[in-house]
Amino acid sequence: MHRILYRPRRMMAALALLFTTASALATYDAAGQSGGPVRCEIRATPDGDTVTLEALVHADRSVSGGYSFHVEGADGSGNSDVEQSGTFSATPGRPTTLGTVTLEANGTVYNADLDIRVGGKRVSCDERVNYSATSSKARHRGARYGG
Template sequence: MLRFSSPSRRTLLALGLVLAPAAAWAAMSGSTTPSGAPVRCEIRATPQGGLLALEALVETDKSVSGRYSLEIEGSGSGGGTQLTQGGPFETKAGKTATLGSVTLSSKGALYDVSLDVTVAGKTISCNERVSGRI
């Protein structure tokens, strides 16, 4: 029978506290569908000459098809924004596919971006708060 002394228990507890955020991040950034294909989503924000380009991306380990929904809400000096894009998609194994994209004002803007990707009945989500000052 193995017995752990108190220092070992403390070490294991500290290790668990360090690894918990990493496990939570991994769960948010990807998921495995019932077909066994890991699916990862990403929201990419790129400044472009006073504007902000937002892209909804998905990558899988196997060729899959599914549906996506991209929602963007925000406000800035030019007023408010509320956009929704969505529809079917297909992607090849190991390739990153752009599901949707939009270019918005970056001047004093703050956007909440939500991407839901559904493959084989399982949905994963990516959510970001993006400032025009990136």
């Protein structure tokens, strides 16, 4: 361990491996958890020069709670910083839309975070979205469950 501290590249590689493993486990937990009543999703849909980010909650039973949806990004022409929050009720069988944000798809990277609170528990997901006119991709960073 002592040698890693004197070698910044090895330390960064070790931290990256640890973070990747933790992120993968959190994503697996979120996808495979059947005991939890809710799951979150951030859906990115391109449409020409724009991209729409939609905050969704999936429920295994009827639930109500609160949420906050935060999207931020920056490019050469300015910054985007959108915050939405409120209460919701969801029923099983289909996702419930909590919030929607439409932004320019000009190659800007957007970071979107969704926090859902139900019955004293918290479910979070985040998404890093990068859309351009020539390619579109969204990279899922993970979902987290907390108390």
